[in-house]
Amino acid sequence: MNSTDRIELDILLVGGGHSHALLIRRWGMKPLPGVRLTLISSDVDTPYSGMLPGYLAGHYRHDEMHIDLARLCHWASVRFITATVTALDLEAREVMVDDGRPPVGFDLLSIDTGSTPDLSVPGAREHVLPVKPVSGLVDRWRTLQAQPEQPRNIAVVGAGAGGFELLLAARHALRHSGAGFHWLIRGRRPISDRPERVGERALAAARRADVNVVTDFDVEAVREGLLLARDGRRQAADAILWVTAASGPDWPGKAGLATGARGFIATNDCLQSVSHPFVFAAGDAGSHVEKPVPKAGVYAVRQAPILFENLRRMATGQALKPYRPQRDNLVLMALGEKRAIGTRGPLVIEGGWVWRWKDHIDRRFMQRFRDLPVMETGRTERKIIQPAAPTATTATTATTATTVTTATTAPAGVGEGQINAIVDDSWLFARIAALHAISDIGVVAAEPHSAQVIVSLADAVPAVAQRDLTSVMHGLDRELAANGFALAGGHTAFSETLSLALVVNALPGTAGSHSPDESGRSGGSPGGSDASRVTAGDALILTQPLGIGVLFAGFMRGAAAGRDLQPALEAMLQSNLPAGRILRRHGASAMTDITGFGLLGHARRLCDSLAADTAVGITLDIAAMPVFATARELAAAGIRSSLWHENRKALAAIENPAGTALPESELSLLVDPQTGGGYLGVLPAAEADAALEALAVAGYRSAAVIGHVDARAGVRLA
Numbered sequence: 001m002n003s004t005d006r007i008e009l010d011i012l013l014v015g016g017g018h019s020h021a022l023l024i025r026r027w028g029m030k031p032l033p034g035v036r037l038t039l040i041s042s043d044v045d046t047p048y049s050g051m052l053p054g055y056l057a058g059h060y061r062h063d064e065m066h067i068d069l070a071r072l073c074h075w076a077s078v079r080f081i082t083a084t085v086t087a088l089d090l091e092a093r094e095v096m097v098d099d100g101r102p103p104v105g106f107d108l109l110s111i112d113t114g115s116t117p118d119l120s121v122p123g124a125r126e127h128v129l130p131v132k133p134v135s136g137l138v139d140r141w142r143t144l145q146a147q148p149e150q151p152r153n154i155a156v157v158g159a160g161a162g163g164f165e166l167l168l169a170a171r172h173a174l175r176h177s178g179a180g181f182h183w184l185i186r187g188r189r190p191i192s193d194r195p196e197r198v199g200e201r202a203l204a205a206a207r208r209a210d211v212n213v214v215t216d217f218d219v220e221a222v223r224e225g226l227l228l229a230r231d232g233r234r235q236a237a238d239a240i241l242w243v244t245a246a247s248g249p250d251w252p253g254k255a256g257l258a259t260g261a262r263g264f265i266a267t268n269d270c271l272q273s274v275s276h277p278f279v280f281a282a283g284d285a286g287s288h289v290e291k292p293v294p295k296a297g298v299y300a301v302r303q304a305p306i307l308f309e310n311l312r313r314m315a316t317g318q319a320l321k322p323y324r325p326q327r328d329n330l331v332l333m334a335l336g337e338k339r340a341i342g343t344r345g346p347l348v349i350e351g352g353w354v355w356r357w358k359d360h361i362d363r364r365f366m367q368r369f370r371d372l373p374v375m376e377t378g379r380t381e382r383k384i385i386q387p388a389a390p391t392a393t394t395a396t397t398a399t400t401a402t403t404v405t406t407a408t409t410a411p412a413g414v415g416e417g418q419i420n421a422i423v424d425d426s427w428l429f430a431r432i433a434a435l436h437a438i439s440d441i442g443v444v445a446a447e448p449h450s451a452q453v454i455v456s457l458a459d460a461v462p463a464v465a466q467r468d469l470t471s472v473m474h475g476l477d478r479e480l481a482a483n484g485f486a487l488a489g490g491h492t493a494f495s496e497t498l499s500l501a502l503v504v505n506a507l508p509g510t511a512g513s514h515s516p517d518e519s520g521r522s523g524g525s526p527g528g529s530d531a532s533r534v535t536a537g538d539a540l541i542l543t544q545p546l547g548i549g550v551l552f553a554g555f556m557r558g559a560a561a562g563r564d565l566q567p568a569l570e571a572m573l574q575s576n577l578p579a580g581r582i583l584r585r586h587g588a589s590a591m592t593d594i595t596g597f598g599l600l601g602h603a604r605r606l607c608d609s610l611a612a613d614t615a616v617g618i619t620l621d622i623a624a625m626p627v628f629a630t631a632r633e634l635a636a637a638g639i640r641s642s643l644w645h646e647n648r649k650a651l652a653a654i655e656n657p658a659g660t661a662l663p664e665s666e667l668s669l670l671v672d673p674q675t676g677g678g679y680l681g682v683l684p685a686a687e688a689d690a691a692l693e694a695l696a697v698a699g700y701r702s703a704a705v706i707g708h709v710d711a712r713a714g715v716r717l718a
């Protein structure tokens with residue numbers, strides 16, 4: 001939706017499965033004015049299971065088999081929350097999630113959370129690798145492959161198409177490891193829902209791959225390294241891949257939503273819950289009460305357009321459209337190597353060409369999420385956090401409050417726009433904004449005691465506005481409380497988009513040093529030190545990596561994936577106050593936070609303020625700068641944030657006495673604007689190691705010494 005539309009209705013999508021991913025793509029091209037769509041999904045990247053066996057076999061890379069939900073949602077102007085839903089309140093129309101935020105409200109709900117294999121067999125939960133969630137399987141598979149001692153016996157439990165494909169994929173990946181593979185089949189033949197010839201071919205393929213096929217093995221219990229069958233047989237296995245019959249999530253049923261066999265949400269022809277008409281379910285999670293379809297991705301895909309249509313119709317009070325499933329579906333099963341078996345109805349085919357056909361279909365499906373159409377209508381302005389202007393931090397006397405103001409408004413510009421994509425989530429937005437404001441306080445060794453806020457909410461009907469306000473206030477309260485203070489008051493207003501203006505009040509601290517800030521010399525504080533203590537040879541410590549600006553610019557331009565932003569978000573959600581206290585405990589005599597001017601701009605201001613009293617300058621060791629991994633690649637690829645054009649002027653003032661030949665991309669990171677960046681502190685060189693150790697223990701694991709103080713004014717490179 002456009003930022004100017006009044007929000008009248010919230011549709012919440014839970015789970016980033018096939019149906020929802022395709023629905024969001026359609027929504028991006030045809031949004032419904034006044035309706036806000038939000039996706040909550042556990043993963044930033046959602047796996048495409050059709051390519052999972054090929055991924056495990058080593059034929060595909062991570063990006064090739066994952067849909068980047070963050071990017072898709074950003075493109076479609078859909079809010080994205082990375083979290084797992086744990087409960088549902090149908091009365092209040094809210095879902096509970098696992099990341100500590102308040103319940104998320106909705107008017108209409110759609111569930112596409114897939115299925116998980118049944119883990120009710122005693123010992124299964126503790127000892128097997130379940131195929132779902134796929135992200136869990138992928139992580140554990142990588143760990144298994146990387147461990148120095150490979151498993152000697154690998155068992156696959158599950159005789160359906162998925163189990164068969166995983167078996168041969170794993171076998172192919174570990175073909176040189178010497179591991180023995182065992183396929184445990186409950187009945188006499190696998191893939192029993194297909195013609196007998198399919199099962200025969202599957203057994204033949206498994207035997208060709210030297211797999212020990214064990215039929216009539218009905219697993220009764222799992223112990224460490226051992227599978228026990230009901231008839232008393234045992235099978236040794238160091239690793240057990242578990243691909244048994246799917247079951248639905250438990251939380252919808254617990255909430256009172258009608259469910260059918262194995263906990264799947266009971267739906268009617270229109271993918272609508274039979275008990276609660278404002279709830280829809282698609283993909284594996286839903287099941288038609290009378291005509292259930294197999295649990296296969298192709299059905300989830302075909303349901304997407306009907307779900308899309310019916311959510312719109314429900315929102316606008318129109319009659320719903322029935323979903324008519326196809327009678328049969330084509331099944332293509334990869335055989336580890338680049339061969340596949342295919343079947344539809346009585347037809348059974350096999351060969352290298354079948355694999356290439358499957359590969360073509362799968363790649364074409366994924367292409368739809370990579371080549372997102374360029375939209376004509378603007379959806380540019382949304383909430384942003386404006387990197388702080390030259391810090392307005394003023395420490396006064398011991399009896400006067402220190403006030404730090406950080407305004408967050410919505411100016412135009414790509415630099416700021418980089419942030420809005422990822423902080424569409426109002427709760428995260430509030431937390432980042434709070435920490436951004438609090439950060440200024442830590443620079444001056446003041447102790448925050450209260451804050452006032454003006455929350456400008458996006459124009460919405462009262463019920464929606466209340467949801468937004470609750471979420472924002474919870475995010476703010478959480479960060480203020482974590483830093484030892486609370487909101488003293490505030491105001492609420494409406495504007496085009498959500499924005500926050502936060503004022504944090506603080507008293508100068510009674511312990512530790514009181515440092516000068518970049519806007520001028522401090523007045524000193526009881527028992528503290530000041531710029532006169534800065535001496536040549538002092539170390540410069542940076543507490544967080546650089547590259548936030550370029551990362552978000554890269555994301556906006558489609559050059560960075562949603563998951564690339566995660567380390568930066570984690571850093572932005574880490575308060576700088578503890579870092580400030582640690583630096584002071586280790587004798588910091590000067591400090592600044594790195595925000596809109598980038599490291600160089602803030603370092604220069606710090607330097608200028610120090611030089612007012614003493615003839616000091618700084619030398620920066622560019623090779624020692626901590627930088628977010630992908631940021632360096634993006635900078636090398638020429639990605640720059642919009643503020644970079646202004647900030648780069650600072651580069652002209654750098655001395656390069658050694659004539660160090662640095663790529664322009666490395667220099668660009670020095671002036672990359674940061675939102676919620678770390679601190680740059682000056683402290684005695686002898687304290688640097690101890691300070692770094694303490695910072696690492698406190699969670700600032702990237703903190704590094706990035707230079708030192710010189711006896712000559714100016715900023716130069718080592």
Ligand SMILES: Cc1cc2nc3c(=O)[nH]c(=O)nc-3n(C[C@H](O)[C@H](O)[C@H](O)COP(=O)(O)OP(=O)(O)OC[C@H]3O[C@@H](n4cnc5c(N)ncnc54)[C@H](O)[C@@H]3O)c2cc1C
Nearest residue numbers: 015016017018042049085113114162283284295296297298
């Ligand atoms: C090895 C294997 C191969 C397969 N190959 C094929 C194939 O080739 N063709 C085919 O048609 N089918 C295939 N399937 C079946 C297919 O995986 C499923 O039918 C399909 O993934 C179902 O899609 P979905 O949209 O229901 O959900 P999923 O694709 O399972 O996606 C669910 C999403 O919801 C998220 N989620 C789950 N719980 C929560 C929660 N509580 N809160 C928030 N988010 C949540 C998950 O992180 C995930 O992103 C295969 C299955 C396996 C095991």
